[in-house]
Amino acid sequence: MTAPETRPFVDIRVLVLSGPSGSGKSTIVDRLVNVAPVQLVKVVSATTRPPRAGEVNGRDYYFLSPEEFEQKRQAGEFIECEEVHGNGNWYGTLRSELTRAQQAGAWAFLEIDVQGALSIIKEYPDAVSVFLTTASEGDYEQRLRNRGTESEDAIQQRLETARRELKLSKEYKHIVVNDDLDRAVSEICHILASAEG
Numbered sequence: 001m002t003a004p005e006t007r008p009f010v011d012i013r014v015l016v017l018s019g020p021s022g023s024g025k026s027t028i029v030d031r032l033v034n035v036a037p038v039q040l041v042k043v044v045s046a047t048t049r050p051p052r053a054g055e056v057n058g059r060d061y062y063f064l065s066p067e068e069f070e071q072k073r074q075a076g077e078f079i080e081c082e083e084v085h086g087n088g089n090w091y092g093t094l095r096s097e098l099t100r101a102q103q104a105g106a107w108a109f110l111e112i113d114v115q116g117a118l119s120i121i122k123e124y125p126d127a128v129s130v131f132l133t134t135a136s137e138g139d140y141e142q143r144l145r146n147r148g149t150e151s152e153d154a155i156q157q158r159l160e161t162a163r164r165e166l167k168l169s170k171e172y173k174h175i176v177v178n179d180d181l182d183r184a185v186s187e188i189c190h191i192l193a194s195a196e197g
């Protein structure tokens, strides 16, 4: 009789990316998962915000009602959760998503806000943390406006959040300026290659 196949226990490897709204995090995520020198599994967050046009449940987010979100929070299913922009919408990282990455033998790739990232860094001190920014503050505001997804009120909220987040950028191991997309992606690839050893 052959012994059942067992996977050796591997520590979870975590890449956490944050940055002001409009700095290009989602754009970088889409590129990076295809070209990174390590296998990345993008952790799908849960949120109570409504889906934007084109967003798909289970791919972009798990879109939950406030009641469903609260139920999961009380059941301890989140490693961290935050009301990111102070507008009543909650976002959270599900423990099950980190397990999914770990079971795939991949790095768990989290794109989350700064407060959430600080919780993750505390829990996983070896996490590779990257703060994405732009060459000037005006750049991310302009990109956010060009994206055309937010009302003026939401833009103002996001700019306010960005000012708070920028002050905490020094808590990250790496700061990457996304002025040129290819260069920013390549810089993160180098960071990952060095971390993988």
Ligand SMILES: Nc1ncnc2c1ncn2[C@@H]1O[C@H](COP(=O)(O)OP(=O)(O)OP(=O)(O)O)[C@@H](O)[C@H]1O
Pocket (backbone or CB within 6 Å): 019, 020, 021, 022, 023, 024, 025, 026, 027, 028, 143, 144, 146, 147, 178, 179, 180, 181
């Ligand atoms: N290097 C770049 N140069 C110019 N435009 C860019 C660059 N990177 C991303 N963008 C554009 O900027 C806009 C904002 O990017 P994206 O949606 O990825 O930001 P984000 O940080 O994920 O924002 P949010 O936190 O609000 O979801 C998009 O329209 C995207 O196409």
Ligand SMILES: Nc1nc2c(ncn2[C@@H]2O[C@H](COP(=O)(O)O)[C@@H](O)[C@H]2O)c(=O)[nH]1
Pocket (backbone or CB within 6 Å): 018, 019, 020, 021, 025, 045, 046, 049, 080, 081, 082, 084, 091, 092, 093, 094, 111, 112, 113, 114, 115, 116, 117
């Ligand atoms: N603390 C957490 N922040 C998260 C999580 N998932 C996403 N985010 C952050 O929310 C904002 C807004 O995103 P948007 O999709 O509404 O534009 C952005 O800064 C994300 O980084 C999470 O699980 N936890």
